[in-house]
Amino acid sequence: MHSDFKSDQVVSDISRLAGSVSQLVPSDGDQITAIAGLSLHRRKAITAPMHCIYGLGIGVTLQGRKQAMIGDEILTYAPGQSMVTCVDLPVISHVSQASVAKPFLGMMLRFDSTMVMQVAERMQLSQRMRDDAFRPITVQALDAGVLHALRRLIDLLEEPLLLDTVAPLIKEEIVARLLSGAHAPQLLHVIAAGSPSQHIAKTVAWLKLNFRQALRMDDLAAQAHMSPSTFRQHFRSVTGMSPLQYQKQLRLQAARQLMLSQNVDASSAGGLVGYESASQFSREYSRLFGAPPQRDIKRIRL
Structure with a gap:
């Protein structure tokens, strides 16, 4: 019962966030926001595969689906999932599900490696990680706490006076939550001295x-x-x-x-x-x- 409620709440939160992104990006394109590292994306149709570089950060699909090919591996992520990249990687990505009625909506937030390292140090996380299971990009269920923080980050765009002070704090919170969740082993691998x-x-x-x-x-x-x-x-x-x-x-x-x-x-x-x-x-x-x-x-x- 409790887990169903949580699942319904996550679906509702994703839908609300998708509505906010849709308003901020009313037509097809990629929008660089006033928050460093945060970009918003909208597509009304499936796109052709494009070569690009994914950097250290998190990508979240809010509506539709997206695929990324790394080497011979194909990763798909949909609403309710998060994709975290730990090392700068050339990938081939494309929107695999979108329409005029239900466009693809997504957001990406890049991290500074120094900040990730500082947060991990404050959390006193183990630096000794086994290296044989490292994956440069992982797709996991979207953590409810990360989702709430992303929502607050988007809402912050309407409060320009607070941007410079509050945005870095929310970004640190997102990193802390990722370091204590399913993506943690991969992030820790990269910072493990x-x-x-x-x-x-x-x-x-x-x-x-x-x-x-x-x-x-x-x-x-x-x-x-x-x-x-x-x-x-x-x-x-x-x-x-x-x-x-x-x-x-x-x-x-x-x-x-x-x-x-x-x-x-x-x-x-x-x-x-x-x-x-x-x-x-x-x-x-x-x-x-x-x-x-x-x-x-x-x-x-x-």
Whole structure:
């Protein structure tokens, strides 16, 4: 009886939050809010798969469904579920259920890793985590306490004078609740000092800043305090791909963004992200995005 009431309450709260997001985002699009790291999303139809990077944070679907593909794994999350990402990852995501009458509605909240670490330290959580079960993205039932905090965060958008003071406190509460719930083992893996996943997380952060440089596997493995073979194994288990594949996705997504936002031509974009061969750039771009650079950009702009 009590659990049914709680379930009904969560469904009701999700519906109310979906109504608030629908009002804040009245038409299709992604809205960056006045709260750092919080974005709101609306789609009236199923979308084509898009390559993007999920960062440290939580994603919640309030209406409709969404899918994310990491390597060969496909994750689906619907209302009543939360998706937490622990390491910056290139993923292919798309809205898999939406209509004009019932559009997809969702929200994403990114976290600062330093803040997550500070909250975990204040909670005196164990830093010794087994590393063999680490998953970079997990989908779990949406915790009622997290849902209430997200609701208060959205409501705070109507109180601009309190934003700077109260929003960080609510974000810390959300992190604390995640660290004491089903997502905790994965979040703790990333902040556990000395764990293989922590070393891989540092490598991923370095690659995001230095993807234009030539990749030397032995140097990356040495920085992570691992042998090259162990490093490759742990990198793949955390990200779902090899270091070279990860770098390639970062390069190609950066090139696509340059062509879209700054009208850079294809050959220049390839060189700017680290490709020495224009033909190799075009070949790998086509393999990832399904069309050569110019045709792909024209297709997006239509």
